[in-house]
Amino acid sequence: MVDVKREKLELLVHGVSLSIAAIHRPGVGEPVIFLHGFGSTKEDYADMARLPAFSGRPFIAYDAPGCGESECSNLSAVSMPFLVDTARGVLTRLEVEQFHLVGHSMGGLTSLMLAHEEGERVLSFIDIEGNVAPEDCFLSRQITSHPSDNPYQFFADFIDRNWKANDFSSSLYAASLQHKVRAEAVHGIFTSMVELSDHGDLLTKFVELPCRKMFMYGEQNAGLSYLSCLEESGVTLACISDSGHFPMYSNPVEMWKRIAFFLGYVVPQ
Secondary structure, three states: OOOOEEEEEEEEEOOEEEEEEEEEEOOOOOOEEEEOOOOOOHHHHHHHHOOHHHOOOOEEEEOOOOEOOOEEOOHHHOOHHHHHHHHHHHHHHOOOOOEEEEEEOHHHHHHHHHHHHHHHHEEEEEEEOOOOOHHHOOOOOHHHHOOOOOHHHHHHHHHHHHHHOOOOOHHHHHHOHHHHEOHHHHHHHHHHHHHHHHHOOHHHHHHOOOOEEEEEEEHHHOOOOOHHHHHHOOOEEEEEOOOOOOHHHHOHHHHHHHHHHHHOOOOOO
């Protein structure tokens, strides 16, 4: 990890001051940009610096506003459009022109909207269970199915529900949520995720992206209704065994192998 730089990127997005905690390294080729999911952080992807298949390859990962070590002067401003513009600000700050995208869940939706807007700048996109249909809001739709006027109470109950869920790695995921997300940011993120998933025509946006695309999902979610549509549209599908919504926790070895193969990186013998 000696070649990985950790720094705070000072940005102004929608008039909100941000101090974005990022990790990145230089290397050969265009960088891979990692956008984490709700309740996760940049450290989900730090192992790229440790794996032989990615030796010498550049990457960038950062904590979204309201998450991890990043600081945000107005948490109520955080929404999906805000996260898209934050990603654009990070790219500008680090002088990135073209790039590969990997996004999980909330980060997958952020990546999709970014790729839709940035076109040819995006060389490839690996969507790890990012929202492309209303059925993907099993986490975010709890903002309406379990409403609360108290953001702290909602978040505490959300954590408890996820700890008890049957999905692979749900308890592991839930255990660190209070340390990784600010409760005041949850409402804006979840309501905008539901709005986009229900009315944003996301599946069409995804299949019409001009770049190479992979949709990665856990075998526990092999029943997603749109998988056949994606495959018929030329999207590469990657089913991660012994995993649900969080392959980076349940089966990271297989996840990283599929990412490396898709990007054309060769594992040294």
